[in-house]
Amino acid sequence: DSGVTQTPKHLITATGQRVTLRCSPRSGDLSVYWYQQSLDQGLQFLIQYYNGEERAKGNILERFSAQQFPDLHSELNLSSLELGDSALYFCASSVGYSGANVLTFGAGSRLTVL
């Protein structure tokens, strides 16, 4: 157990629907990162938050949004889902946001869009 908790572990939904993935960071970690891993794309960085504020943005689609709440948990919202959104979504957390801070990853949420 890495200490980063992601729910749900598995999610099956239909095209056009909206889902929310949740991440609880390790105790004491203020920074949260979201990554997407699909079969043909590898691990792609989506977005990073630090203490509630967005710090960095990657290749996140406009249909996707995220936020970090005052209790530091984060949610990734995926809307108007397409078949191509089927992927593993990983959350990671770190204490700070400098390059010296190790990222700890959760076990992931597997999204299947039918």
Added chain:
Amino acid sequence: DAKTTQPTSMDCAEGRAANLPCNHSTISGNEYVYWYRQIHSQGPQYIIHGLKNNETNEMASLIITEDRKSSTLILPHATLRDTAVYYCIVRVAAAAGNKLTFGGGTRVLVKP
């Protein structure tokens, strides 16, 4: 972040040391070398990182060349559970751009 080059795949024998090379010829002085691994769709697992000096922990050793243009991850006694994709990542030390950028990694198969 500097780009890294790793072999696509490699095999190693159980119980032997596994030496995983990584080239990062465009690395800057303020960039760390990080190693992560991913075991079959599990979340990536941190192994080790370093800036200039060689590093060792309970999992592995990291050897960084003096010019910092390449490094080697050493798993001292590979086990079957070390079969995974290993990612070498160069990452800026500054506050901005803190994300990890994953490449293709090296697929390591430990054989009995």
